[in-house]
Amino acid sequence: MELNASKYQQKLKKMGRRAIALSIILLILFCISLGVMWMIAKIQGAPPLSVPQTTILYNADKSLLEEMHHGQKRYWVPIENISPHVIQATISVEDQNFYNHHGFDPKRIAGAAVADLKAMAKVQGASTITQQYARNLFLEHDKTWIRKLREAWYTVRLETNYDKDHILEGYLNTIYYGHGVYGIEAASRYYFNKNASKLTRSEASILAGIPKGPSYYSPFNNLENAKERQKIILAAMQKEGFITQEEEKKAFAAKLSFHEIKEEEKKDIAPYFVDEVKKQVKEKLHLTNERELHGLRIYTTLNPKLQKLAEKKVEKTIDPDSSIQTGFIAMNPKTGAVKALIGGKDYEESPFNRATQAVRQPGSTMKVPLYYAAIEHGLTPSTLFKSEPTVFTFGKGTKETQYKPSNYHDYYANDNITLSQAIALSDNIYAVKTMQYIGVDQLVQTSREMGIKSNIKPVPSLALGTSPVRLSEMVNAYGMIENGGREIEPTFVTKVESYDGKVLYEAPKEHKQVLDEDAAYVTTHLMTGMFDERLNDYTTVTGNSINEKTTHIYGGKSGTTQTDSWMIGFSPSLVAGVWTGYDKDQTMDKVTERSYAKNIWVSFMEEAHKGKTVQAFSPSKGVVGVLVNPDNGKLATKDCPNTRLTYYVKGTEPTEYCDEHMEHTEEKKQEKQEKKEEDGFWKKVLPWA
Template sequence: MKKAPSPAGRKRRRAVPFAVKSERLSPLLSISYRWFVRMAAAGLIGLALLIVLLLYLRTQALPVASISQTSEMLDLQGNVIDTFHTGENRRSVSLADISPYAVQATLAIEDRRFYDHNGFDLRGVARAALVNLEHLSNKQGASTLTQQLARNLYLTHEKTWTRKLKEAVYTVQLEMKYSKDEILNLYMNQIYYGHGAYGIEAAADYYFGKPAKELTLAESAMLAGIPKGPKYYSPFLDMKNAKDRQRTILLAMAEQGMITREQADRAYAELLHFRKPGEDAEEGFAPYFRDYVRSVAIERLGIDERLLNEGGIRIYTTLDPVAQRAAEEAVNAGIPDKSEQQAALVAIDPRNGYIKAMVGGRDYQTNQYNRVFADSRQPGSSFKPILYLTALAEGGMTPVTRFKSEPTTFTYDEGRKTYKPRNFNDKYAHDYIDMRQAIASSDNIYAVNTIMSVGPEKVIGTARKLGIDSPMQPVPSLALGTFPVSPFEMASAFGTLAAGGKHAEPVAILRIEDRKGNILYEAEPKVEQVVDAAHAYVLTSLMESVFDNGGTGYRVSAAIKRPVAGKTGTTATDAWLVGYTPELATAVWVGYDKGRTITPTEAHRAAPIFASFMEKALEAVPPKLFPMPDGVVSVYIDPASGKLADATCPEKRLETFVRGTEPTETCGGHETGGDTPDAGGQDTAPAAERRRSWLDQLRRWWRD
């Protein structure tokens, strides 16, 4: 039986193993210590390298992101009438101009910890991994908004390690260079919402026809769900998926305390009013004008076409939407649907040259040719006011200058050539007529007599002053409008008459701004007094007779409830009415593109289009008299002789003259059956003359 060891022995025997163990652990502790030191050193080196890398990245510029912006064209009232983009419809707005609901919905579903992380959300990665593991799928992603922005701005969506590494680098740089709000703003303007709409502003307009700042909670939740998969969550492609996604987002917002559960339920139940796919409030509106503005911006103003299509610029135009709609309606109603006859209308504000309306044809979808600028159309008698203005200003003629209206053969070119004009339907007065009668009835014999008296070179000179640049030859037929001009030129020229001899260069673009609001171009008004105001006023008074009884525009006079001056023009292939009020000068042309002969019925369509348009375009504008300038006088004359009327004249007419050109000789010698009232008594002139006399008296009252 073994003897039990003493306590001291036990102590000695235990001490030996501890010593052995200590010797054995020493190398291990030494190795652990060295490993720890090395790891700490490596950590410090890594940290230093990371700091150096971050400092380096901070000094490096991010790649230039080519972010196209949709450019806009606006009318005179600030309404968008056209947009320009190359595939990406994008209109950037500030964060303050985005509905808070849209921002919250985006954060709730895409990056709930956006304001708490530095570009990478490790908690989000872990949470997404758990969700995906639970559902055994890639149901939930973990990319932050900053990562998505880096990918969308600078990279493709290929799944490679190189792309992921670049994405991480760009994410860090974005977080260093921009504030959280700036990153969020960039994201909201960059993300794709399907159907060509990039950014929340374009999406709000495309789906709901409103700006992003007006989006409701329900609308915001609907839009926030689309970027995850536009093909699956667009309400225009799959409403069930879109509503399910909307519900998910609303619940996420409620879970995160952004809204209450009750708000979420109400928003989900709300009936949304979508804009129909492809619907545009102004689609097809003023297409010829829009094309014209684009060409002016690029060809005349030097705006780069890429800047126009991708630069997010804004073009402010002179188009009056009320006048434009009136123009389109008048043209559409003025010609039967089945007719192949074409039409053009252009209206210009004579006071500043603003192009208020433009219709270049009846069907833009079929034919984009803008007939407003067609320079192959003979204006016919609508050119005669330019002739008569020359006669008043430079030819020594007055409204009572008389020529005999009868078939006449004229010789010119030193007698080597002859010209024999005819009146329409060979209708002649076979008596002497004055300028007012000649304009009202559009007498061709009077017109050629006039051009032979004043000289065709002077007429061409007047046309140039009024803004007509088309080629012309100094021959007698010029008086009858045989040289082609465009409706645009005619409207501009007549606008000069309406403005009292002041020519305002036509303008369609008022201002162009870049995406930041910097002005790239601003129109400078170009208004010049090219014709004496008194002569322009006298001619305007004469042209009002066109709408009096017996005038070529009389049949539409009842439709025009305001003072208006104008002139008709008819050739074998073209029909015109060019006229004006103090606020608007308008040229209307009807005819065929291939110069086909028009019938009398077809020729009569220009005047109703003009009348309908002018009344609708100016419906909200009170009727105004043409302002009478200084240097104009009105006296009663004897229409038969052109002399001053006295008490013995059976007929008299109140006529307007440039001061100093009025007749001084009294007619006298008329047989009367009794006392004839003088100018201050009862007027016995025909109704049209009484109307003009009343207007002239009203003008004098207005001026005084």
């Protein structure tokens, strides 16, 4: 018997050793598994934030332009911008052991299981804040085992890659608070019209109770239910040691001032501009769809004052009963930043953007790239061409074509005029002669360098603007002339940030030199001629009708076709362009219709510069200004009745003096001498007279 007992004891010891060994092996395997899981979770990183975020667009002055909610109103805020009362209330009611567990709370799970067994139903939740945050990262809400396993893995990944504050921040920014409102910042604004950082203990305890049943515990739906839930939360906060009993009573008794929600129809601000912002952000960030715009902070170039001003001028100028449409764009010529944009009279009626999408014949506004190219290739403001009916021949041999342009109303000088006069009077014959001199291909190339990307056809009538372009392209080209030839493009966005403040895109601040700086300045000064009546000749300067309205120095050019009316011009700080016309190529037969573009432009520019110091255009270092007789382009003398300060690229300024008025001067001198002699004679004969 003793032998058997001894064998039995040895067998038990052997089994015990095996059990210990197996336990050690299992423990090692468990630790290895945990290590492997940790490494995989670390390698995979945090789970993607797939919840829709509110995208916020800001004006240039950082004021709010637009919010895009994508069905869920949510603003992400860092945890330091969340009231500590919210954090205390949330932890007390949702996960008292949050800072001590690693994503799962075994004690809580066991307690919930016991409660559910006793009630024979699911009566108590066991999810931690981390688990709930992991659940919020899914857009789908199907209750399958695969989903639950993925949520558990998300929980592991969250705990592995983030600290507790980061997880709590994510949870508070993704939880649903009812009425289409997600996240504590949106909830704070919606219920109390304040930022989450400003919430009181009483307000925080109300909001912390809503997620358990957003409809049932919403104070807007049932204040009594909300207060009952608040009482439970405040008691939990007192039990956890966050507040005293006195503070608990005071918070419950505090009067709540809820935000009065008014369901007013919100008028979209600058909707055409916002569309362009979306396009530019997608392009710069290489996004493929609207959903990828979620959660961005987009800083735009829009000046809200100038935008409202432009809208007011368009509304006031164009007959509301007319079906004439308009496109308008104002930019900073130094940077290309778009300050105001109108794509049509009514966005709801037609979202088609006539400032950036429509291609129309620019008419004489195309003469600005033409004359810049001419200056760059040797012509000067004093260059003389004859303004008379002319038949032009282009091409050679079988490809030879003839072209016979005409001036407005068939008015001609029938004599030589200067380039200064030609641009101011918008002489078509001079323009085509200039293009024939530099070559049509050169005009096409120069237009490309100025940012005109439309398909320009190298035809004889190109100098007169028969090849359609976009308004935004033309305004950009004029901006490059004003800024001395530095490359710009219409810019709608200065910076894009992710929801957590990471800079995703920033507009470049450097602009390379593309055009000749001196030729650009000479062209700029030439463009001031449309407002200078000293250049009047066989007809008046094209700015004559709006001259009386100008109080600042501008350079500009107008253009008119049978179906289009344009006005583009600039000051040293602002370039603006207006197009007006009918969408379906209906002709503009009334004088008032053809004057809309100029009147919108001048009224906008004048009010935009109201109260500002009058600025002249600063000459570049390689130009020289001299007084000339604008009728012949020669250096003026004291005898010339009409003179104008004109700028030239150094070395091309005129050297010959005007002698047209010297003959009259000699006659006057002779008359003066004869009168003096006659007075002397009578003084001798009649000394008393």
